[in-house]
Amino acid sequence: MATRKKVLLKVIILGDSGVGKTSLMNQYVNKKFSNQYKATIGADFLTKEVMVDDRIVTMQIWDTAGQERFQSLGVAFYRGADCCVLVFDVSAPNTFKSLDSWRDEFLIQASPRDPENFPFVLVGNKVDLDNRAVPQKRGQQWAQSKNNMPYFETSAKEGINVEQAFQTIAKNALAQETEVDIYNEFPDHITINNDTRNVRSDNCSC
Amino acid sequence: MSSDKMTSEIDSQPGPEVNNSSEDINETPRGDDGLPKTFDVLIIGTGVTESILSAAVSRNGHSVLHLDPREYYGGSWATFSLDQWMSKSFLEVPAEATVSDLFLEDSKGTLTWKNNVDQFEQVWYMKDEETKGQLMSQRRRFNIDLMPRLIAAREDIIQVLITSNVSRYLEFLKISRLLTNLPPPNEHLIESIPLSRADIFTSKSLSLVEKRSLVKLIEAVLQPTSSTQDAAQEHTPEEGEAVSETFEDLVKKTKVPDKLKHMVKSSFTTLEDGFSPDGSSFNVEFCSRCRLFLNSIGRYGNQTPFLWTIYGISEICQAFCRLSAVYGGIFILKRHLSRIEAQEDGFVFQTEQDEVKVKHIIVGPDMQCDIVGKDRSKKEQASITVGRAVLITKGGSIKAPDENSKQKGDGIFVYRLSGMEVIEMNHISQAVPKDYRLLQVTFPIPDTEIKQPCRSTVETLLSPFLLFRKHTDQCMDDSDETISSSGTQCCSDDSSTTTGQSNMKPQVIYGSYFNLTYSCDSLFSELYKNSSGDSNSYIMSCGIESAELSKYVSKAKSIFSTLYPEEEFLPKAPDCDEPDAVNGDDIDISEFSSTNEDPAVNPEGENNDAAVMNPNDNADGGAIGEE
Numbered sequence: 001m002a003t004r005k006k007v008l009l010k011v012i013i014l015g016d017s018g019v020g021k022t023s024l025m026n027q028y029v030n031k032k033f034s035n036q037y038k039a040t041i042g043a044d045f046l047t048k049e050v051m052v053d054d055r056i057v058t059m060q061i062w063d064t065a066g067q068e069r070f071q072s073l074g075v076a077f078y079r080g081a082d083c084c085v086l087v088f089d090v091s092a093p094n095t096f097k098s099l100d101s102w103r104d105e106f107l108i109q110a111s112p113r114d115p116e117n118f119p120f121v122l123v124g125n126k127v128d129l130d131n132r133a134v135p136q137k138r139g140q141q142w143a144q145s146k147n148n149m150p151y152f153e154t155s156a157k158e159g160i161n162v163e164q165a166f167q168t169i170a171k172n173a174l175a176q177e178t179e180v181d182i183y184n185e186f187p188d189h190i191t192i193n194n195d196t197r198n199v200r201s202d203n204c205s206c
Numbered sequence: 207m208s209s210d211k212m213t214s215e216i217d218s219q220p221g222p223e224v225n226n227s228s229e230d231i232n233e234t235p236r237g238d239d240g241l242p243k244t245f246d247v248l249i250i251g252t253g254v255t256e257s258i259l260s261a262a263v264s265r266n267g268h269s270v271l272h273l274d275p276r277e278y279y280g281g282s283w284a285t286f287s288l289d290q291w292m293s294k295s296f297l298e299v300p301a302e303a304t305v306s307d308l309f310l311e312d313s314k315g316t317l318t319w320k321n322n323v324d325q326f327e328q329v330w331y332m333k334d335e336e337t338k339g340q341l342m343s344q345r346r347r348f349n350i351d352l353m354p355r356l357i358a359a360r361e362d363i364i365q366v367l368i369t370s371n372v373s374r375y376l377e378f379l380k381i382s383r384l385l386t387n388l389p390p391p392n393e394h395l396i397e398s399i400p401l402s403r404a405d406i407f408t409s410k411s412l413s414l415v416e417k418r419s420l421v422k423l424i425e426a427v428l429q430p431t432s433s434t435q436d437a438a439q440e441h442t443p444e445e446g447e448a449v450s451e452t453f454e455d456l457v458k459k460t461k462v463p464d465k466l467k468h469m470v471k472s473s474f475t476t477l478e479d480g481f482s483p484d485g486s487s488f489n490v491e492f493c494s495r496c497r498l499f500l501n502s503i504g505r506y507g508n509q510t511p512f513l514w515t516i517y518g519i520s521e522i523c524q525a526f527c528r529l530s531a532v533y534g535g536i537f538i539l540k541r542h543l544s545r546i547e548a549q550e551d552g553f554v555f556q557t558e559q560d561e562v563k564v565k566h567i568i569v570g571p572d573m574q575c576d577i578v579g580k581d582r583s584k585k586e587q588a589s590i591t592v593g594r595a596v597l598i599t600k601g602g603s604i605k606a607p608d609e610n611s612k613q614k615g616d617g618i619f620v621y622r623l624s625g626m627e628v629i630e631m632n633h634i635s636q637a638v639p640k641d642y643r644l645l646q647v648t649f650p651i652p653d654t655e656i657k658q659p660c661r662s663t664v665e666t667l668l669s670p671f672l673l674f675r676k677h678t679d680q681c682m683d684d685s686d687e688t689i690s691s692s693g694t695q696c697c698s699d700d701s702s703t704t705t706g707q708s709n710m711k712p713q714v715i716y717g718s719y720f721n722l723t724y725s726c727d728s729l730f731s732e733l734y735k736n737s738s739g740d741s742n743s744y745i746m747s748c749g750i751e752s753a754e755l756s757k758y759v760s761k762a763k764s765i766f767s768t769l770y771p772e773e774e775f776l777p778k779a780p781d782c783d784e785p786d787a788v789n790g791d792d793i794d795i796s797e798f799s800s801t802n803e804d805p806a807v808n809p810e811g812e813n814n815d816a817a818v819m820n821p822n823d824n825a826d827g828g829a830i831g832e833e
Contacts (some may be wrong), residue, residue, distance in 0.1 A: 017240075044532045044781075065531035069240065070538040074279045076375070076524035079517055111287075111346035189516060190378040190506045192368055 007057040009173040010080050014102045015087035016095040017069045020125040023156035024087065025061050028166045033157050050170045059170050078110035083119045083173035085165075088134065090124045090153065096134045099142060119172035120149040123165055128155040241536065244563045245271040247769070248553070250317075250543070251570020253281035254363075255748035257526035258762040259568055260535055261372065262776045263769070270535035271564065272527065275319065275542035278520075279527060281572050282322055282722070284352050285518030288345035291596070291718070296352055297323055308577065308745075309547040310734060315577035317546070317569060320725070323352070325659045328718040331674055337715060341598065347639035349518035350596055353722055354629050354646040355755060356381060356512040356620060358498050359505035362759040363522070364513070370776035375525035379617060379635060381512040385605055386472035386622040387670075388465065393624055394670040396605045399473040401509055412466070422460040423470065427453075427496045453492050472622035474499050514618050514629075516636045529779060551739025566769055571724070571749040575733045589725035593660035595647035597672070599712040603643065604630055604671045624667045625649055643712065645672075651721065661719040673711045724750070731765050744769065 013021040022043045026032050029046040043063035050059055062081075067073045084106050088095040103120065112118040122143045124134065136153060143151035150172070152165035246268035249256050256272070257279075264270040277295070278284050284296060308315035330338065357363060357378075367373040384399045400406040406417050457467050474496045502511030515521050531537055543555045552565045569575065603619060617634040620627065626649040631637045638644035647664055665674050734745040746765045750757045766775050 044528075065528055066534075067528070067531045067537050069536070070541070072537040072539040074520075074524040074527065076279075076517070076521050076528070079521075108346070190380065190513065192364060192373045192376070192378060192506065192513075 007055065007174065007177060009057055009059050009082045009170065009177060010062065011059055011083045011085060011169055011173055012062045012064075012078065012081045012106075013085045013087060014064065014068070014106060016089075016092075016098050016102075017066075019087045019089040019092070019095045020156045021087050022063050024085075024123065024125060024154065024162060024165075025063055027156040027159055027162045029061065031159070033159070035157070048166075050167065052167075052170050052174050055174070057170060057174055059166070059173070061166075073109075075109045078106060081106075081110050081112075082176050083121065083169050084110070085121050085123055085169055087123045087125055088139075089126050090134045090139070091126050091129045091131050093133050096124075096138070096142075103146065116147065117176075119169075119176050120146065121165065121169050121172065122146075122149050122151045124151070124153045125156055127153045127160060128158050241271075241557060241560060241562065242269065243560060245269045245536075246564065247271070247566045247568060248273070248555070248562075248564040249568045249570075250274070251281050251572055251748065252276075252279040252523055252527060252539075253570045253572070253748065253758075254283050254523050254526070255750070255758045255762045255765075256281075256568060256570045257523040257530070258366065258759065258776075259748070259765055260530040261370065261526040261533075262762065262766050264530040264533040264535040265370070265776055265779060266770065266773050267533070268770075270530055271562070272530065272535055272537050273541045273543070274539050277540045279539070280352075280520035280523045281570055282353055282724075283355075283519050283523050285349045285520035286352070288342070288348035288350065288598075291348070291350045292328065294326060297321065297326060306543050307545050308575075308734075309545070310577065311548050311736065311738060313577050315575065315734075318574045318576070320572050320574050322572065322723045322725070324721045324723060326718065326720040327659055327661055328716070329661070330716055331714045332716075341642070341715060344639040344642075347633075348598075348644065349637040350644065351519045351637075351646065353519070353592075353594070354648065355519050356514065356629065357755065358511045359502035359513055360498055360511075361502070362756045366759055366776060367522075367525075369778060370529065371779040371781070372525050372529050372776075374781070375528055376521055377516045378506070378513040379516055380506065381510040381514055381618045381620050381629075383619045384473055384510045384512075384622075385619060386469055387624060389468045396621065396623075396671070397469070398605075399469055401473075401503055401511075405509075416463055416466050419460050419462045420466055420470070423456060423462050423466075424500065426456045426460055427493060428500055453496070456493070510620070512620065514631075514635060518637060532779070548734075548736045548738070551736075551741070552743045553736070553745070565743045567745045568765060569733070569745065569747050571747070573747070573749075575745070575747060577734060589653075589723055591651045591653075591721050591723045593647075593649045593651050593663060594720050594722050595645070595660065595664040596718045597645040597647065597714050598638070598716040599643045599645060599672065599714050600641065601673075601712040603632070604628070604645075604712060623671065626664070626667060628668070642715075659719060660721060661717070664717075664719060671711060673713045674717075731761065731768065 013025060015021055023033055025043065025046055026034075029048045043065060045060050045062040047058055047060045049056055051057075062077065064073060064077065067077070084103075086099055086102055088099055090096075099122070106120075107115050107118070110118075122139065124136070124139045139151050139153065143149045150165075150168050152161050152168070154161040154165055156162060247259075247263050247270050249260050249263075249270060249272045252272065252274045260270050260272050274281070276284075278286075278290075286295065305319075306317040308317060332338075367376065384401065385396050386399055387393050388395045388397065397411050398405070398409075400409045400412070400420075403421075406412065406420060409417070412420065453471075457470075462470070474492065499511045503509075505511075506513065527535070527537060541557075543557075546553050546555045546567065549563070552563055553567055554561055554563050556562075604621060605619065617632055619630045621630065622628075626647055629646040629648075631644045631646070633640040633642075635644070647668070649660075649663075651660070668674075731746045731748070732744060733747050736743045736745075746768065748758075748761055748765065750761055763775055766773075
């Protein structure tokens with residue numbers, strides 16, 4: 001396992017609807033922002049290669065695909081996450097209040113091996129707005145109280161701090177990954193792939 | 207569970223509201239809870255057929271509202287952690303959510319939730335607090351399927367997963383071995399079922415003559431697909447001359463000895479066969495299942511034809527649901543409709559805040575639909591019942607692995623023991639924490655038998671292999687080491703594990719037993735057709751008459767083609783961030799083969815190995831990868 005294996009990190013983004021989860025992801029990976037809000041449609045996961053400590057890692061960032069809207073994210077979404085990004089909207093106090101339950105939900109559903117040290121990153125989004133309602137200090141305090149998780153204030157719209165936040169996410173996720181690797185005895189997972197080329201009509205019973 | 211708390215805290219949140227930095231461009235009128243007021247399709251239930259349909263409908267741009275009155279995905283395909291399992295959440299159909307009243311044009315009716323789990327019983331075989339505590343501290347590491355399913359590598363659903371690209375959300379494991387016990391009086395002896403040319407020829411439990419006739423039998427079973435394919439296609443496939451031979455015919459023709467016949471039967475038998483008395487079902491259908499089995503060997507470089515879904519079978523439902531959500535499908539768990547009314551060109555129902563209109567309704571197999579006041583002859587009701595047991599054991603595997611599978615393959619063993627299918631998993635399945643094993647037991651209960659608690663049946667039949675009562679001199683160490691280091695011989699020789707020495711048997715810590723019933727009121731999908739509008743709108747049922755995997759997929763396809771006859775079923779979903787997704791399969795293959803360092807999963811090697819069984823299969827070897 002220690003050989004030059006390609007590192008794939010699964011990062012999931014959680015938070016209330018409308019806090020900008022998809023926008024953050026799009027700004028980071030595609031450098032695009034759309035001012036038009038549409039409850040998430042079409043966002044699945046995006047991948048990006050990043051350099052962390054001289055290592056190239058592939059970050060796979062998973063969107064909730066809108067399934068958080070009615071509290072109907074299935075446990076499958078949480079499986080095997082290497083880092084969890086909690087997002088709130090600095091102009092909407094309710095989204096800040098939900099952070100505790102999102103964090104709890106993650107720890108229950110993902111049940112990471114070492115919940116105490118699982119890497120979370122807190123992101124307060126929409127700092128470009130004038131009607132800020134959650135002061136920076138409150139965000140910092142909350143982050144500190146939760147095992148001192150890193151806290152970033154971002155604007156997915158202006159691209160402020162997005163790069164930095166995700167760099168930290170990648171770094172912390174990788175640290176987590178390396179620790180897990182020691183225990184890794186799960187070698188032979190099969191990803192069934194697009195071998196449509198090989199589908200022969202004589203085997204297709206449909 | 208956890209979501210209760212979530213709900214109470216988040217319910218007070220505004221929905222995905224339009225806030226000042228953003229602007230809702232969706233022109234669909236929305237209610238207070240942000241739910242659009244019209245949908246093309248309402249789906250109730252998140253079992254596999256409903257989930258596949260949800261993905262197929264949503265994928266093609268139709269709007270989907272997908273509800274489940276339960277708090278988890280999957281219906282009878284659900285997977286639970288140990289605490290959820292013990293709290294029997296699958297037994298509880300939310301009381302207020304059991305019945306929907308239907309108000310149709312000329313009739314009334316109800317949709318009622320059925321509970322398909324019966325006679326549930328749980329037992330702690332080791333009652334000391336320490337053992338219990340240790341186990342419960344890892345409760346979230348369990349993923350227990352209500353109905354575990356082995357998927358043959360060439361099963362329809364695998365094809366659908368690949369062509370739709372839903373496979374990107376899933377990971378599978380190989381089932382590493384298939385074993386069976388011998389016919390009486392040697393039922394306490396377990397042998398591996400040889401699955402490749404190498405297996406057959408290195409097997410010490412088979413004589414040379416047996417080996418030869420086994421290969422002959424396999425060739426005979428496979429023959430119809432390869433040589434008489436053209437001829438068979440001109441008739442209906444089932445009537446092709448060569449295909450009409452039953453398994454028994456082939457057995458006679460190839461002069462297979464009884465022991466081998468038993469072994470071959472055990473490996474090919476599915477739950478379906480168990481509902482007919484031994485022999486009578488070993489017919490043409492059985493032969494075609496044999497072919498599926500044989501053609502599946504080696505497809506993903508596995509030693510057995512079967513794949514196991516990591517984290518449990520519910521992942522498959524959730525994967526299809528995710529695709530549906532990615533294309534805009536809206537999912538609401540713990541939501542039920544009390545009233546559905548037919549209106550012109552569709553159906554209308556109330557939610558807490560609003561009235562929502564849909565064109566079609568699809569209900570899951572757990573829903574029973576009764577419509578009165580219309581001439582509806584009660585259609586034949588089909589139902590099958592399986593006995594189920596979920597056992598947690600400590601102390602190694604039922605059959606200690608021999609040298610070969612001591613490698614990475616040691617993970618999931620499938621036993622066919624005295625008519626029961628036992629899937630034994632260690633931690634690599636992600637279904638059970640380290641040092642424990644999870645045994646999923648399934649067996650058919652024929653209609654003629656009275657449905658009674660199945661605990662004693664399971665305990666009796668499995669007692670040669672497992673310790674159900676605590677013994678003072680039990681060996682709680684993982685016995686894998688001890689046994690395989692002492693024996694380099696083939697599995698049939700180290701019979702010490704299964705005879706006499708009870709201290710070598712795995713100890714059962716916890717067991718639960720129940721019956722699971724699949725029933726279907728109507729073999730037809732169409733429950734109701736509303737032809738009042740310009741075009742027909744339907745209430746369709748995903749009910750199936752058997753637990754066979756392929757039935758779920760074909761049901762989804764047939765319902766889809768009724769609703770959208772002109773449309774393609776689940777075309778490949780592009781990878782949203784891979785511009786060269788079109789060439790995806792090249793990339794996958796090269797990537798996998800270059801990082802693939804383990805000869806055991808080397809596709810080419812494995813396929814050559816399996817080539818006897820499956821001469822057509824060499825081309826497909828690249829389709830595996832490491833995580």
